[in-house]
Amino acid sequence: MxxxxxxxxxxxxxxxxxxxxxxxxxxxxxxxxxxxxxxxxxxxxxxxxxxxxxxxxxxxxxxxxxxxxxxxxxxxxxxxxxxxxxxxxxxxxxxxxxxxxxxxxxxxxxxxxxxxxxxxxxxxxxxxxxxxxxxxxxxxxxxxxxxxxxxxxxxxxxxxxxxxxxxxxxxxxxxxxxxxxSAPIWQFEDLVPCSLYYQIVTNDFKKSGSGCAESVSKSWAALNRMAETDDGIRWLSSAFHMCSPLKGKEDVTAMKGWLSETWVNLAMVDYPYPANFLEPLPAWPIQEVCKHLTNPNLDDKGLLQNIFEAINVYYNYTGETPCLNTSQTAVGSLDDLGWSYQACTEMVMPFCPDGVNDMFEPQKWNFEAYSDDCYKQWGVRPRETWITTIYGGKNxxxxxxxxxxxxxxxxxxxxxxxxxxxxxxxxxxxxxxxxxxxxxxxxxxxxxxxxxxxxxxxxxxxxxxxxxxxxxxxxxx
Known part of the structure; x- marks a missing residue:
């Protein structure tokens, strides 16, 4: 996708x-x-x-x-x-x-x-x-x-x-x-700003610890710099305890996507008591994560080492996970295949972190690229305005x-x-x-x-x- x-x-x-x-x-x-x-x-x-x-x-x-x-x-x-x-x-x-x-x-x-x-x-x-x-x-x-x-x-x-x-x-x-x-019936077309979603995630991190969101924000450039050399990529593989070593810039790009999804997952499960839907987690897990992200002004390796400690709260709170995998997901009994088809037909939800008002790398919403990916996977193209046509949008x-x-x-x-x-x-x-x-x-x-x-x-x-x-x-x- x-x-x-x-x-x-x-x-x-x-x-x-x-x-x-x-x-x-x-x-x-x-x-x-x-x-x-x-x-x-x-x-x-x-x-x-x-x-x-x-x-x-x-x-x-x-x-x-x-x-x-x-x-x-x-x-x-x-x-x-x-x-x-x-x-x-x-x-x-x-x-x-x-x-x-x-x-x-x-x-x-x-x-x-x-x-x-x-x-x-x-x-x-x-x-x-x-x-x-x-x-x-x-x-x-x-x-x-x-x-x-x-x-x-x-x-x-x-x-x-x-x-x-x-x-x-x-x-x-x-x-x-x-x-x-929690029904996002207006997350379609331009009914709401496509950047607002990631702003809410960022605010969760900002309120959970000083320097936390800033550390995440600065980590993307640090990762990009590490990806410029083979030594940097090897260091990332070791520091993040990867199950399979990263092999190049493409793997680091995938790693950044994996990290972004982790931060978002934490916002989803920021509950006031322990839960274990995706992974076993403590109460108010973002607060626990932010304990490792108090200093956004460290050098690249110091900052990224703290990023590892932070995501370890999510993936290894029990201490039983031997290594991390950037393809690691936790969809449980849900069907990712079916939803990928629905997202490529009716459920077209625009998202666009801007990197200014949120802690994520900026990415513009590009419906044409999205449609092309859908066609490659399913042989169908999404209908961007269909949901608002049949269900009324804000009307x-x-x-x-x-x-x-x-x-x-x-x-x-x-x-x-x-x-x-x-x-x-x-x-x-x-x-x-x-x-x-x-x-x-x-x-x-x-x-x-x-x-x-x-x-x-x-x-x-x-x-x-x-x-x-x-x-x-x-x-x-």
Missing amino acids: ASLAVPWWLFLIWTCLGVSLVHCDPTYETYYFDQKIDHFGFYEDSTFKQRYLVSDTHWKKPGGPILFYTGNEGDITLFSNNTGFMWDIAEELGAMLIFAEHRYYGESMPYGNLSYSDPKHLNYLTSEQALADFAVLIRFFKAHGDAKHSPVIAIGGSYGGMLAAWMRMKYPHDVVGALAA ISSASNIIFSNGDLDPWSAGGVKQSLSESLVAILIPDGAHHLDLRSNNAYDPKSVIEARALEVAYMKKWIKEYRQQLNIWDV
Whole structure:
């Protein structure tokens, strides 16, 4: 993919980062539903098995609410086991939980083993088709007995949060409301400055330690100078304990990309308690990293030695990692291949660190280069303006009953809705929150801001449920 954008696989990681610690008892049943491969045409009339998970332990039937997780780009069990907020509130709301798997991920493969074989078989991997899957599945549920009058609330985080918001916009008759956590629905075209994302990462480092962001900023020139000589490249290989020695400038360029991704990952997981999604990490990991980056005025080797110590917090906090690998990623159970295709079709998100207002090397957004890389990989070209065409961009005032939650520490908040647009298009800000902290399970170290955010989210859900029942003249909450 083009180096001018956030790497396609990194968004997958971030999607997972916001989900909660594994809930203590995520009991569910697994089912499969026959979905049409193409909801919008009539020639392709085949079906596939869409997997979905159901927990009705706390469901107050008939008519109890349904919390419907709009599946992300990965195995749905990952999200079921890790979206603790839904499990935490199920009993209070008397809700059934449904986790619907996104087509082309996990076990929900429209063409089986051929699904990723060529662009023709991948042609139905779109957000529109996924939303239609969710709508058909909801209709199936509500056509049967005890769920006939159940209000449905869509919930998701990151890409799943985008889908939850779009679900309410496109299918308001199927879902009474949506919680879109850390959903960057405006990270498209020029809706927000393409440099803002990296500025948020930089601010996280600035507030976490004196000299920290400055050290990172100066490290790029130091790396460039080391890359000018064979001795410098050998020194880098040794100092950073590389599993495979760097062989030339191209490897150093790849190393810089790897370091950039590491700093961004740390911003994603800057949680107030230990977590181990990508790697085992301490509470407030950026503060721990910044303890090694207090002096930005050292010579090249001294500065870069500190950079190594800093990233070692991320990759080797347990002390069990023997060496580092610039191709080392941590995508877990998420599917990098599927998202790379989506990023090369609909999900075109511009990013452009400027090196002035952030601590990264400057890179201009170049859609043409991005498109060329997509064509080389997939044989398709992205449609830069398609998402705003079908979902409205910032023109969403006609929608209703959507909560947009964003954490101030989360770079993805750059593309999020951070100001309420109406009485029912509500923005909730979490000053101490990284990537959708509110979807994680309750924790003793939760900051007050996320506790208050969750309480407000539940209050809106109760309001939506009550209004739905009153409209149907059924009963009050």
